[in-house]
Amino acid sequence: MNTISGNNYEDFNSLSKLLRKRIIETSAKAKIPHLGSCLSCLEILIFLYWKELKINVNDPEDIDRDRFLLSKGHAAPALFQVLAERGFYKKDLLNDIGESGSVFHEHPPKPGFIPGVEAATGSLGHGMPMALGMAMAANIKHQQYRSYALISDGECNEGSIWEAAMLAGSLKLANLTVLIDFNKWQATGRSEDIMALEPLQGKWKSFGWHTQEIDGHNFTEINTSLNNARLELNKPSLIVAHTIKGKGISFMEDDNNWHYRTPNEKELHEALKEL
Amino acid sequence: MRNAFATCITKLAKEREDIVLLSGDIGNRMFDDFKNIAPNRFINCGIAEANMMSLAAGMALSGLRPMIYTITPFTTTRCLEQIKIGAAYHQANIIIVGTGSGLSYAELGPTHHSLEDIAILRSIPGIRILAPADSNELTAQLEEAVNLSGPTYIRIGKKGEPSIHHKNSKLGIGKGxxxxxxxxxxxxxxxxxxxxxxxxxxxxxxxxxxxxxxxxxxxxxxxxxxxxxxxxxxxxxxxxxxxxxxxxxxxxxxxxxxxxxxxxxxxxxxxxxxxxxxxxxxxxxxxxxxxxxxxxxxxxxxxxxx
The missing domain is CATH 3.40.50.920 (Rossmann fold)
Known part of the structure; x- marks a missing residue:
């Protein structure tokens, strides 16, 4: 599905199911972990790529394109499916995902290998500051594009996220939107238990950001929040997207084992039945 | 040497719209001329070097030529992973300038000594590592580096270093x-x-x-x-x-x-x-x-x- 006309939420929902299915199949086949982290941010990725970002799949390096950085690079298996379905490259390129010699593995590589990928991410705390640099570059070069980053709640442990948050707030960088996939888990436990994240929205607000809180699986709320972010002209925007790790598959939802586990044959069968 | 750096980048910024200077909260007054000619291309990124290095990579991937300037330990080992990934792996057109290298800040103690920067950076592929002997060599190397692809690290002193090179020496990058x-x-x-x-x-x-x-x-x-x-x-x-x-x-x-x-x-x-x-x-x-x-x-x- 290359395009969705208007805000057709039925189309969005069927796209979510289709891509969930592919992400889970790939994880099972290629034994690629971070399945829970991929499923929690899928709706955000879909809305960004089908509605929000000004991009041209036939000219992925168009200098005026909006930039999107998957700062939580471990959700690359979701991004790869989104980019393929959106038309950046043929879906059959993903047939060898996870195989020796493929460029499609567990994290996005640097630009030049996969059309649509803006930067290599996966070391947490790098992508969002890079998106900040891209937003600053737009201002310096008098370009109109916007810059977006999707970070994880666990990623907010990284000091560089807060360094970037302070500078963006100080620069009143209104062309930067950061979304937090707040699925309440990080690798080994509840994100709130490991580092004192809350009040998450309040922290960003106090750093000079326009902040919003939404249901990160609800396309209407994603749409509204991104519109609001665009209308804010004096501050960078932060959207805390409440999500469920492993969203869409009953036995994976909010079960952090699916940070590292991959489905066996029976689990794959059960998961696909739910989609 | 640092004054030669300020003079050189001010000249470069006059000639080219893509030169951006990022400072880690140092260089008070030193960059006034730069700020006068290109106020929107001088950014004090604060004492936050990891962010500064990554955002420089983002700028470089967007067509700019950022130069990062701060005291050597903080622009090298402090943000090493950002240099490895943001600068070197992406082959981003970043020039990293470490000032007060070696023992230039000897009195400030081991926190400000940089005696391991070359050893560490040379294990990372794709980054030039330069150590000019004087201001003339620094200027020649900077002028060359802004036209090359990929990142360059330049290790300089602070001020008052004597002139070493003959006037007619052919100075530049990789020149003995x-x-x-x-x-x-x-x-x-x-x-x-x-x-x-x-x-x-x-x-x-x-x-x-x-x-x-x-x-x-x-x-x-x-x-x-x-x-x-x-x-x-x-x-x-x-x-x-x-x-x-x-x-x-x-x-x-x-x-x-x-x-x-x-x-x-x-x-x-x-x-x-x-x-x-x-x-x-x-x-x-x-x-x-x-x-x-x-x-x-x-x-x-x-x-x-x-």
Whole structure:
């Protein structure tokens, strides 16, 4: 599905199911972990790529394109499916995902290998500051594009996220939107238990950001929040997207084992039945 | 050297719209001219070097040529992973300038000494590592680096370093220069510390020892053609000199270069560099060079005992 006309939420929902299915199949086949982290941010990725970002799949390096950085690079298996379905490259390129010699593995590589990928991410705390640099570059070069980053709640442990948050707030960088996939888990436990994240929205607000809180699986709320972010002209925007790790598959939802586990044959069968 | 840097980038920023200067909250007043001609292209990124390095990568991927300027430990080892991924892996057009390198800030203690930056950065592929000996070499290297692809690290002193190079020297990146002719012994150095070799050579000349002195301007890329010429000169000993740890810097690079090139030459290599330990008894740069055995006295003593 290359395009969705208007805000057709039925189309969005069927796209979510289709891509969930592919992400889970790939994880099972290629034994690629971070399945829970991929499923929690899928709706955000879909809305960004089908509605929000000004991009041209036939000219992925168009200098005026909006930039999107998957700062939580471990959700690359979701991004790869989104980019393929959106038309950046043929879906059959993903047939060898996870195989020796493929460029499609567990994290996005640097630009030049996969059309649509803006930067290599996966070391947490790098992508969002890079998106900040891209937003600053737009201002310096008098370009109109916007810059977006999707970070994880666990990623907010990284000091560089807060360094970037302070500078963006100080620069009143209104062309930067950061979304937090707040699925309440990080690798080994509840994100709130490991580092004192809350009040998450309040922290960003106090750093000079326009902040919003939404249901990160609800396309209407994603749409509204991104519109609001665009209308804010004096501050960078932060959207805390409440999500469920492993969203869409009953036995994976909010079960952090699916940070590292991959489905066996029976689990794959059960998961696909739910989609 | 830092004033030469400020002058050079101000000139470059006048000529080119893509030059951006990122400061880690240093250079008070030094960049006033730059700010006057390009106010939106000077950004004080605060004392937050990891973010500064990554955002520079984002800028470079968006068509700009950011230069990062702060004190050496903070723009190298403090944000090493951001250099590895943001700058080097992405081959981002970033120039990283470390000021106060080596023992320029000797009195400030080990937090501000940078004696391991070259060793660490040279293990990362795809980044040029330069150590100009004086302001002229720095300017030549900067002007060249802004036209090259990929990241460049330039390690400079602070202020008041003497002029080393002849006016008509062909300076730039990866260019070895014979500063002084001599025989039997070649002293190879990088950075402003080469002045200690020049001082030593004056004393040695009075004792009938005429050593040759050369600078390499950096270690990545290394000027292989120049080194091969030096091999042909059949010096019996090469002495490397650097204001950097004895481990992993110029001396190590030269030993590797000789080993990897399978020369039949019998040249012996002696290394002068900072011992592999932290420095506790502090003083100024001259005092500290003397204390750790990398000054002109140490050079003289080594040569007289060969």
């Amino acid at each position: 220069q014979l500063l002084k002719e001599g025989d039997e012994i070649l002293l190879l150095g990088i950075g402003p510390i080469i002045n200690e070799a020049l001082k030593a050579s004056e004393t040695l000349a009075k004792r009938d020892k005429n050593i040759a002195i050369a600078t390499l301007g950096g270690i990545e890329p290394i000027d292989s053609a120049f080194l091969k010429l030096m091999i042909k000169r059949n010096f019996h000993t090469w002495i490397t000199l650097e204001e950097h740890s004895i481990r992993g810097g110029l001396g190590t690079t030269i030993l590797e270069w000789i080993a990897d090139n399978n020369f039949e030459s019998k040249v012996k290599v002696k290394r002068i560099g900072a011992p592999h330990k932290f420095i506790h008894k502090l003083g100024n740069q001259e005092y500290t060079r003397n204390q750790i055995g990398i000054d002109n006295q140490a050079i003289i003593s080594l040569i007289e005992n060969l």
